[in-house]
Amino acid sequence: KAGVTQTPRYLIKTRGQQVTLSCSPISGHRSVSWYQQTPGQGLQFLFEYFSETQRNKGNFPGRFSGRQFSNSRSEMNVSTLELGDSALYLCASKNWIVNTEAFFGQGTRLTVV
Amino acid sequence: QKEVEQNSGPLSVPEGAIASLNCTYSDRGSQSFFWYRQYSGKSPELIMFIYSNGDKEDGRFTAQLNKASQYVSLLIRDSQPSDSATYLCAVEDIDSGAGSYQLTFGKGTKLSVIP
Numbered sequence: 001k002a003g004v005t006q007t008p009r010y011l012i013k014t015r016g017q018q019v020t021l022s023c024s025p026i027s028g029h030r031s032v033s034w035y036q037q038t039p040g041q042g043l044q045f046l047f048e049y050f051s052e053t054q055r056n057k058g059n060f061p062g063r064f065s066g067r068q069f070s071n072s073r074s075e076m077n078v079s080t081l082e083l084g085d086s087a088l089y090l091c092a093s094k095n096w097i098v099n100t101e102a103f104f105g106q107g108t109r110l111t112v113v
Numbered sequence: 114q115k116e117v118e119q120n121s122g123p124l125s126v127p128e129g130a131i132a133s134l135n136c137t138y139s140d141r142g143s144q145s146f147f148w149y150r151q152y153s154g155k156s157p158e159l160i161m162f163i164y165s166n167g168d169k170e171d172g173r174f175t176a177q178l179n180k181a182s183q184y185v186s187l188l189i190r191d192s193q194p195s196d197s198a199t200y201l202c203a204v205e206d207i208d209s210g211a212g213s214y215q216l217t218f219g220k221g222t223k224l225s226v227i228p
């Protein structure tokens with residue numbers, strides 16, 4: 001059974017640019033959540049999507065957005081990149097039919113220069 | 114704001130010893146608790162979850178939950194050098210109205226098992 005797949009694994013962007021990250025959840029999982037991990041702040045919740053709807057959003061500026069497609073794949077977008085957006089972005093997949101734990105993808109390492 | 118606190122470590126234990134990792138949380142209504150292991154440069158990997166007060170054992174790992182004290186712990190018996198990693202405690206909060214959930218993480222305890 002395939003796990004959570006995130007692409008790309010690494011990205012280098014320049015300040016002011018925008019970036020789109022992709023996440024394919026475990027087959028059958030309809031909930032996709034995004035987290036940002038930095039050395040200073042640790043893992044912080046960005047947002048959660050279920051059946052193409054954002055159900056919850058963390059305390060991040062509007063530059064951070066996302067969406068989910070009908071096949072449960074999700075994308076996260078960050079516009080007007082800042083140096084502080086450099087982080088490991090993690091996607092988590094959860095099966096709500098059976099209330100199981102969340103499984104993480106390998107992450108996308110974003111570096112803003 | 115809901116908080117999850119862990120000692121950052123590093124916690125050093127000799128190979129074969131018991132490693133004890135602790136976590137406290139601020140929301141008395143929290144129901145589900147998770148321990149993730151994260152190797153340097155890798156993503157978090159779930160190793161244990163616990164929902165009920167008491168102990169839950171899985172191989173060399175035992176999770177302990179005390180909701181009255183708002184305290185969760187993870188014991189690793191017969192620690193191995195391969196257990197050297199950062200251990201993240203996570204508390205799940207479910208919004209039953211919105212049907213959503215989110216995990217609040219501690220900042221992790223770095224464990225080093227010395228051969």
